[in-house]
Amino acid sequence: MSRVKTLQSLFRRYRRPGDIVFAWIVLIFSVFLLTQLIDQTAYKNGSKLFAQPRFWPAVSLVGMTFFAVLHLLGSLFSERIEGRWREVLMWFSAFEYAGWFIAYAAAVPYTGYLPTTVIFAVALALRVGYRSARVLGAAAISALIIVLLFKTLLKVNLPSGLIYEVLPDGLRQIMLNYF
Numbered sequence: 001m002s003r004v005k006t007l008q009s010l011f012r013r014y015r016r017p018g019d020i021v022f023a024w025i026v027l028i029f030s031v032f033l034l035t036q037l038i039d040q041t042a043y044k045n046g047s048k049l050f051a052q053p054r055f056w057p058a059v060s061l062v063g064m065t066f067f068a069v070l071h072l073l074g075s076l077f078s079e080r081i082e083g084r085w086r087e088v089l090m091w092f093s094a095f096e097y098a099g100w101f102i103a104y105a106a107a108v109p110y111t112g113y114l115p116t117t118v119i120f121a122v123a124l125a126l127r128v129g130y131r132s133a134r135v136l137g138a139a140a141i142s143a144l145i146i147v148l149l150f151k152t153l154l155k156v157n158l159p160s161g162l163i164y165e166v167l168p169d170g171l172r173q174i175m176l177n178y179f
Contacts, residue, residue, distance in 0.1 A: 018087035020075040027068040034061045100124065112161025113151065114179035118143040152178050 041054035049055060100120070107116045121143035122136050130136065150156045164175045 015075065015078045015081050016087065017081045017083035018091065019078075019081075020072075021084060021088050023068065023072040023075040027065070027072050030061060030065040030068045034065055037061060100127075108161065109159045110162050112163050112175065112179065113158045114144070114147045114175070115161070115163070117147050121146075147179055 037054060037058055041057055043052060043054060104116060104120045107120075111119075118140050121139040125136055125139040130139070151158065160176045164172055167175060
């Protein structure tokens with residue numbers, strides 16, 4: 001009898017608040033990929049089964065779908081834990097930083113690498129909650145060092161900003177080359 005308790009404790013499932021949402025997302029995604037298998041892979045006549053281009057993707061997607069169903073069943077039959085939607089919102093909060101990066105990449109061709117990097121470094125420091133002038137200054141200096149490292153030392157070719165076109169000739173050339 002103690003062995004059964006040991007096996008039960010070995011396979012005990014500890015749920016997390018967003019577990020059921022995650023299970024549904026993985027199942028829907030795996031079923032979608034499974035439905036795309038025939039259109040996205042090829043079948044070669046005369047080839048052995050294991051040499052077929054669609055065989056191993058099919059094995060992995062069937063396994064992914066099978067385990068997604070098991071995960072969903074385990075989530076459905078486990079006790080409900082509070083905080084599910086709070087957890088899901090936490091997952092989506094990570095997309096905010098992808099938005100910051102997209103905005104940064106879109107702004108660089110217009111405002112230039114140096115001003116954009118400094119502005120976004122300070123804005124992100126403010127976003128995460130730093131308010132002291134010392135920390136914001138450190139963010140600006142770090143951004144300046146990053147720009148100098150990439151443009152001057154590593155000679156990474158980055159787009160120059162349209163804002164640099166309005167600068168006087170000598171300063172414009174320096175900004176285009178080094179910042």
